[in-house]
Amino acid sequence: MTDTTGRGASRRPSIYDVARLAGVSHMTVSRVLNDHPNIRPSTRERVLKAIADTNYTPSSIARALATQRAMRIGVIVDSPVQYGPNSTLRALESAARDAGYAISAFSITDGDGQRLDAGVVELVTEGVDALCVIAPRASSLDLLGGLNLSLPLLVVKSEPHPGMHTVGVDQHEGAMLAVDHLIEIGHRSIVHLAGPQDWYDARVRQRGWRDALTAAGLDLSEPVVGDWTSDFGYAFARDVDASAGTAIFAANDQMALGVIHGLSERGLRVPQDISVVGFDDLPDARHFLPPLTTVRQDFAALGALAVRSLVAAIDGADAEQHEMIPPTLKVRASTAALAS
Template sequence: MTKIPQSSSRGWQRPNIYDVARRAGVSHMTVSRVLNEHPHIRETTRNRVLQVIEEMSYTPSSIARALATRRARRIGVLIDGPVQNGPNNTFRALEVAAREVGYAVSAFSISDDDASQMDSGVIELVTQGIDALCVIAPRESSLDLLRQQMTGLPTIVIKAEADAAWHTVGVDQREGARLAVQHLIRLGHRTIAHLAGPMDWFDARERTQGWRECLAEAGLSEGPFIIGDWTSDFGFEFGRSFDLGETTAVFAANDQIALGVIHGLHGRGVRVPEDVNVIGFDDLSDARHFLPPLTTVRQDFAALGELALQQIIAAIEGDTEPSHDMIQPQLIVRESTTTVAPG
């Protein structure tokens, strides 16, 4: 019987870091140090390793790097409320930023109505060999469950409020609300309603607090305050049926609510902005195409993703002291707000 050579039976395979190390007569750690341009390598050794790399057409892969550095170069991301604009855009921005520096991302989504999935999500991600955990958890109930987990991994949470347990980054939601309400006050509005998101959401609470602070600082009483969900349907019901009374402006907790408000008001003959001003939050890509184009608060999700990644890498490299950083929002003025009509 003729014995088939091992190389023939398996065909060509991409060389790995151990193949390079064997041919160069060095350890795989030495190859790793050469690849990472470590300064304390003999020049003769460096040249020999580089020559073998060229001969073998070796390209470092994420797996090879993981074997050499004991890191997977993979970040686990838990996404709470993934269908909502904020969590969805935050994840996409983080994924882009991670890819640009050679990190892969594994994600686990938690549905809006089942925060208990946090436990199974953490387990699934940890078993994939991640280097760090990033949690996009806008709800307090989700973070309460996370506090019960002991992963031992560097963890960063994306939310506007600081937290003594973890690194945190976020967009300054309270400042965004202040920008919106201050804009309405400058236009002469004195009774400003707020349609808020669910109070279990950190962002909804911070936006509500910003609304209250601005009114108090201006010596104004709080206008109508209604807690709902994040949907256009919630805004529509308000717009079509709520007795506005003295209300001349509505601060909606997001652009989708604002869209519903405008639709509901239109159906009963109330004009925006001539009769009632409407301002949103998020600056959806379609907000400039609302009728009228929507004044809103823009969140820079790309900057948030980059900042979150910086904090994740710092944590992986040993920065264990919890930190908190925030991105500043921007007021975008369009045609849904105007100076209050006299009389």
């Protein structure tokens, strides 16, 4: 490492070292690091050369001092043990790190919704620059609506919400992809194992199932409401009337796993007797027996979109009121054409 101060090579170079070498202020270095448009090309080139010569790596502390920001985003995550919220939080952490921000997270579990207020107070007290709420359940978002915040706020939700900036994966499109796939391979009676109805994603996936069947002119059965667990899927499959449908669309992969288990114990083969589709594309979904056809949510893209929107709001730029990531269908061996 180049020593620009004469005090030995053990100290990490600072933004002030870069500024001295480039002959500019530390605020100019900060603007270059943040890709500010109002920097002369010759100045930008000089600063970039000084960064390379000093082997300077911007730290969140240095950026915070230079920009008068905490360089920290507060995240309130509801039901963090569930796959979707947990994956969204991890994606946010990765995307925030790439953008030079840290994440402070506050978790809310079932029956703990009243702590949302406490979470907001705790994160704001830490001095975060913006808040992101991963709010899969209606009960949590209802509490958030009564808060008066002066910080930029973003909600991770698959559909627009009045008065809030939102981003999400298109759950309705994902459900349509799953059901349309079953229809295309000949299935006309498709049972839906839905998620808990307090969850926005469960409601939207159910509506996507309904809309796909309606668009195809097919009959609707009453969906069965589950609890996201493989145990519920197993119990459902053990009891379901085998003649009720030729295919099952489960609202998540965990319930789909239980469905496959329960059907196999009854001597029903997947997909020869009944096709099964899930939602999420868990890392293990391709190793189910049989490998599961499912809808994949791109959480990395979702995290990047959320952080990009938050940083734009922190910078005072206008942001889209609602943005969505498209899902994809992963066709595997748990679905097959209906035997004639």
